Amino acid sequence: MVWVLQRVKPGPPPLGAMGRSRSRSYFPSAFIHLFCVELAPLFVMIFSFYGTIKEQGGKNFYDAIRGHKLSEFAKLDGVGDFDVMACGKDAIERMLWTGILRFQCGDPAQGTYVEEDVFLSPFAGDWSFWPLARAICVLDWWTFFTCAATVGYAMSRLCRTGERFFGSAGYLAWTWNLEQDRRFTLLIVLAAFGPIASCVYVLYFAFIYSAFHETNEAGHGMGSIQTIVQMILVAYPAKMMLIPETPIHHWKTERFAGIDFKRPWYSMFYQSNDVFGVYLVDALWRAQHGHCEKLEMLMFNSDEMHAFMQTAARLQDESDEEDPAFLSMIKGLSPTMGGTTASSATSSGEE
Structure with missing residues (x-):
């Protein structure tokens, strides 16, 4: 959707002049929102990757035991299926946390207890x-630490801006710009490398390595295909952060200093700034055509509405001028633009 902002003569005081902004408040709602909502896909990727490895690892161990591929676990033939599966999951979980792959299964009282150290470190x-x-363990660690580095980088960037209130226009513009930050993008790509590399390695192991080497590890056929599908789904959250579903506007944070929006406190835990931006852009488009009710409802201080519209129009012009391809496309679609920017054309038409 292409929206055109009309330049509005600023009648009320400039932004931030109507009172103390909440952007510098002591309650760090912006950090909570960034951690719980904006960076949530990273946590989904971590826990999904962890859960997939644990579940599939337990299943593979069960298949190996029931298929009599591991002679050292022959005593477990009399152990129930649920216990064998749980034993495999516990071993994989221990490996992911400590790097030690140790299977402890059975009941000593019944003479079925088996303890086997496969390796004390993947290296x-x-x-x-x-x-x-070994490879899955290392890739899981890689994913965890790169996701942690991404969170740390985003938090440090936000800390330097001085924004604290998640409803501030400065924080909104900052998150839009963060999604285009090259270092942030690189960190997300590195985090997604873990699940993607796991898919490649599982595929290689199941159909190439196992064809030329004898191995006691399970994970062939449909089991491997299932794991690959799960790993691809795990990497999907990275796509959500690299390629947002909603349009991004390159607005400078400092130009919105002092202006806040009305956002329910509970939206701090579920509504992303991209989604809120859709409502904001729609309200701006309506206000440009004389229907200011929605924009007034979004503004924490309605007296700053006209100044905000003017600033948003100016920043949108600057953003479009920095992207010649986008501007030429808009000019081709809109007969009112001619050789000028959107707001300039609207202003000159009215004059």
Whole structure:
């Protein structure tokens, strides 16, 4: 949707002049919103990756036991299916946290207890011995630390802006610009490398490595295909952050200093700034055509509405001028633009 902002003569005082802004408040609602909403896809990726490895690892161990592929676990033939599956999940979970792949299964009282150390570290011993488990463990650590680095980078960037209130226009503009930050984008790509590399390695292990090497590890056929599908779904949250579904506007944070929007406190935990931006852009478009009710409802201080419209129009002009391809496309679609920007054309038409 193409929207055109009309330049409005600023009657009321400039932005931030109508009282103390909440942007510098002591309650860090912006940090809470950034952590819980804007960066939520990273946490989804971490926990989904972790859960997929744990579930599929337990299933593969169960298949290996029931298929009599691991002779050292022959005592477990009399152990129930649920206990064998739980044993495999516990071993994989321990590996992801400590790097030690140790299977502890059975009941000592019944003479079925088995304890076997496969490796004490994914980097210790021969890499050809249980290579899939070693690789998955390392890639899980990689994903965790790169996601943590991404969160730390975003938090530090926000801290430097001085924004505290999640309803401030400055914080809204900052999150839009963050999605286009090259370092932030690089960190997300590195975080998504873990699940994607896992897909490639599982595929290689199931259909190439196992064809030329003997291995006790399970994970062939549909089991591997299922794992690959799950890993692809795990990497999807990274796509949501790299390619947002909603349009992004490159507005400068400092130009909106002192202006706040009305946002319910509970939206701090579920509504992204991209979604809120859709409502804001719609309200701006309506206000440009004389229907200011929605924009007034969004403004924390309705007296600043006209000044905000003027600033938004100016910043949108600057953003379009920095993107010649976008501007030429808009000119081709809109006969009112001619050789000028949107707001200039509207202003000259009225004059």
